[in-house]
Amino acid sequence: MPDQAESARRATIRDVAAQxxxxxxxxxxxxxxxxKLRRETRDRVAAAARELGFAPNLLARGLLGGxxxxxxxxxxxxxxxxxIPVMLGxxxxxxxxxxxxxxxxxxxxxxxxxxxxxxxxSRRVDGLIVTGxxxxxxxxxxxxxxxxxxxxxxxxLDSDEPAVIPDDRGAGQLAALHLIGxxxxxxxxxxxxxxxxxxxxxxxxxxxAAASAGVGISTSDVLYGEWSEQWGREAARILLRTAPDVDSxxxxxxxxxxxxxxxxxxxxxxVPDDIALVGVDNWEPMALGADPPLTSIDMCLEDVGRQAxxxxxxxxxxxxxxxxxxxxxxxxxxxxTRSSA
Amino acid sequence: MPDQAESARRATIRDVAAQxxxxxxxxxxxxxxxxKLRRETRDRVAAAARELGFAPNLLARGLLGGxxxxxxxxxxxxxxxxxIPVMLGxxxxxxxxxxxxxxxxxxxxxxxxxxxxxxxxSRRVDGLIVTGxxxxxxxxxxxxxxxxxxxxxxxxLDSDEPAVIPDDRGAGQLAALHLIGxxxxxxxxxxxxxxxxxxxxxxxxxxxAAASAGVGISTSDVLYGEWSEQWGREAARILLRTAPDVDSxxxxxxxxxxxxxxxxxxxxxxVPDDIALVGVDNWEPMALGADPPLTSIDMCLEDVGRQAxxxxxxxxxxxxxxxxxxxxxxxxxxxxTRSSA
DNA sequence: GGCATCAAGGAATAGGTTTTCCTCACCCTA
DNA sequence: TAGGGTGAGGAAAACCTATTCCTTGATGCC
Numbered sequence: 001m002p003d004q005a006e007s008a009r010r011a012t013i014r015d016v017a018a019q020x021x022x023x024x025x026x027x028x029x030x031x032x033x034x035x036k037l038r039r040e041t042r043d044r045v046a047a048a049a050r051e052l053g054f055a056p057n058l059l060a061r062g063l064l065g066g067x068x069x070x071x072x073x074x075x076x077x078x079x080x081x082x083x084i085p086v087m088l089g090x091x092x093x094x095x096x097x098x099x100x101x102x103x104x105x106x107x108x109x110x111x112x113x114x115x116x117x118x119x120x121x122s123r124r125v126d127g128l129i130v131t132g133x134x135x136x137x138x139x140x141x142x143x144x145x146x147x148x149x150x151x152x153x154x155x156x157l158d159s160d161e162p163a164v165i166p167d168d169r170g171a172g173q174l175a176a177l178h179l180i181g182x183x184x185x186x187x188x189x190x191x192x193x194x195x196x197x198x199x200x201x202x203x204x205x206x207x208x209a210a211a212s213a214g215v216g217i218s219t220s221d222v223l224y225g226e227w228s229e230q231w232g233r234e235a236a237r238i239l240l241r242t243a244p245d246v247d248s249x250x251x252x253x254x255x256x257x258x259x260x261x262x263x264x265x266x267x268x269x270x271v272p273d274d275i276a277l278v279g280v281d282n283w284e285p286m287a288l289g290a291d292p293p294l295t296s297i298d299m300c301l302e303d304v305g306r307q308a309x310x311x312x313x314x315x316x317x318x319x320x321x322x323x324x325x326x327x328x329x330x331x332x333x334x335x336x337t338r339s340s341a
Numbered sequence: 342m343p344d345q346a347e348s349a350r351r352a353t354i355r356d357v358a359a360q361x362x363x364x365x366x367x368x369x370x371x372x373x374x375x376x377k378l379r380r381e382t383r384d385r386v387a388a389a390a391r392e393l394g395f396a397p398n399l400l401a402r403g404l405l406g407g408x409x410x411x412x413x414x415x416x417x418x419x420x421x422x423x424x425i426p427v428m429l430g431x432x433x434x435x436x437x438x439x440x441x442x443x444x445x446x447x448x449x450x451x452x453x454x455x456x457x458x459x460x461x462x463s464r465r466v467d468g469l470i471v472t473g474x475x476x477x478x479x480x481x482x483x484x485x486x487x488x489x490x491x492x493x494x495x496x497x498l499d500s501d502e503p504a505v506i507p508d509d510r511g512a513g514q515l516a517a518l519h520l521i522g523x524x525x526x527x528x529x530x531x532x533x534x535x536x537x538x539x540x541x542x543x544x545x546x547x548x549x550a551a552a553s554a555g556v557g558i559s560t561s562d563v564l565y566g567e568w569s570e571q572w573g574r575e576a577a578r579i580l581l582r583t584a585p586d587v588d589s590x591x592x593x594x595x596x597x598x599x600x601x602x603x604x605x606x607x608x609x610x611x612v613p614d615d616i617a618l619v620g621v622d623n624w625e626p627m628a629l630g631a632d633p634p635l636t637s638i639d640m641c642l643e644d645v646g647r648q649a650x651x652x653x654x655x656x657x658x659x660x661x662x663x664x665x666x667x668x669x670x671x672x673x674x675x676x677x678t679r680s681s682a
Numbered sequence: 683g684g685c686a687t688c689a690a691g692g693a694a695t696a697g698g699t700t701t702t703c704c705t706c707a708c709c710c711t712a
Numbered sequence: 713t714a715g716g717g718t719g720a721g722g723a724a725a726a727c728c729t730a731t732t733c734c735t736t737g738a739t740g741c742c
Contacts, residue, residue, distance in 0.1 A: 057404070058465070063697050066697085382720080402700075
């Protein structure tokens, strides 16, 4: 393959046709395996294309075919920790099918979002993926765009629009079962702001699973606060005061778990011997950096992204989806819940 | 503005022209403020466009004009912690000029990279930004692509190609001056693998600045290791053994600094009273979550991205850049270096 | 030998926009 | 009144590709 382009102007199919001594139409057929052509002609065209470093102009193709093999991705949280893996998974599902992704960060500004959507529509993307910070429902990006839209890690207030989110309730259950399975019976839960839907779902999943295993913790025992290590430290002190015999804590994020771990150890409790800890996010720099490393629930965000992309592809292909799809979480066991036996 | 599209087919300029009772060419001129048209005609066309929710097909425009107002962004580190802010800054500089960004993650796989570049070229992007994990030089993505390329947070082995990177040497100097300015005189440096160019540059900047302030630390005293909290903990123990009177440590990342801080405090040293700590990255979840919060050097990655994008725009506009551009870092002072007075 | 069939490839069209060049009518001046 | 200038807008080319329809020559069959 000679170096990509002749630097000046990219070769067009017209150049290829001329070089191969055939018409444009014939060249097109040869390159796309269409029509009735002699073997030798195909080869000649292929050789010319190779020689000229020809690559079809996808703009022209898109203009003609009505499909651009391009999708838009809109994120509201500055490519944050959540939307990135989602993007990664989506890119994975799309990229392998030769679809390119336009990325747009709205910074949570509706006006900016509107203008991005306009731009994407003008570029004739085949579909849209909308991803957000957390799982809270948000205003629809538009229901009559003429192209399919899938939400990932967030949902539209118009609840019929397809959305893919992690199974937060399942995350809570997973945590409870893991802790109980490790022989813990006095559970605590320290988590983020109660206004987050995901927070409430996890808490209820956790409490329910505990209850049905005969271990008592009610949602009113849950400690809600900010998403900060600072709150983790503080909450640990509070919890130890109100429930000094606690032997395990489920933390709503790895950051919280770090704070909790730190605080507990300063208060002389050993992790996991005295108190076991489970975090959420499986955010490796946090979870692995902790001492001891944190058991954490991975929300499989890449799967969320992948599934969203697959739903989008199906919709583009004519099979739209509706409503919510949840993706199961996975618990990654590490030293912070190692059996104290 | 009536709801975006008529759901079925997007309105074209032909529809607008028909509705306004003018020819296509006239409609185009009216919408773009070109040509000689009566005021009333322009208004009529504008009204029709609004009514039909017309937005020009950017594919067609790109096909015709040779410019797509689109750039490709290639990252090698899975949208990691470094390339994201860079992307953000770039998107900032580009987005406000109505340029859309194709995002591609190569996962460090040259074959994948090649195929992405092909795809972007086929989509006739106007330029390329290549961003990487750290600042190490990498093989060129191609020097005869026919479109300008700018590297950000990484450089091409072909050193003439334009690249924008943070001023790592300056980061080291900043750290040294800050610590010395806070009255510290026995400096240590714990950092990442010596094979990283950025690591060596920071170390030499740090040692030089210290030397020229009359404080002795040689590059041979630097502790090199992995980029992990674990290494931070271990290195702190080593350092305290070999230099028990150290009163300040410059850490090559916030993660390292977290490990160091943790380890020091377990060994009974107070931060910052006994030992002051400076990290690098200003990675907020890490730096703010630490106790005490970490002073850290912000590499202003968004500025790196912004500048790269600006260079790219200039190159697209006909004024290509060459060689290295460095972006200054900024020290964010927090409690870990609060004067012990 | 005439006709249908078939292989091979050319010509033309569509897709949506911008831009250049034309046309047409009108007014002004010599 | 002829010629030129001008204001307003139309027609058509150009961008590049894929596809549909045609043409051409050759072959096979009755």
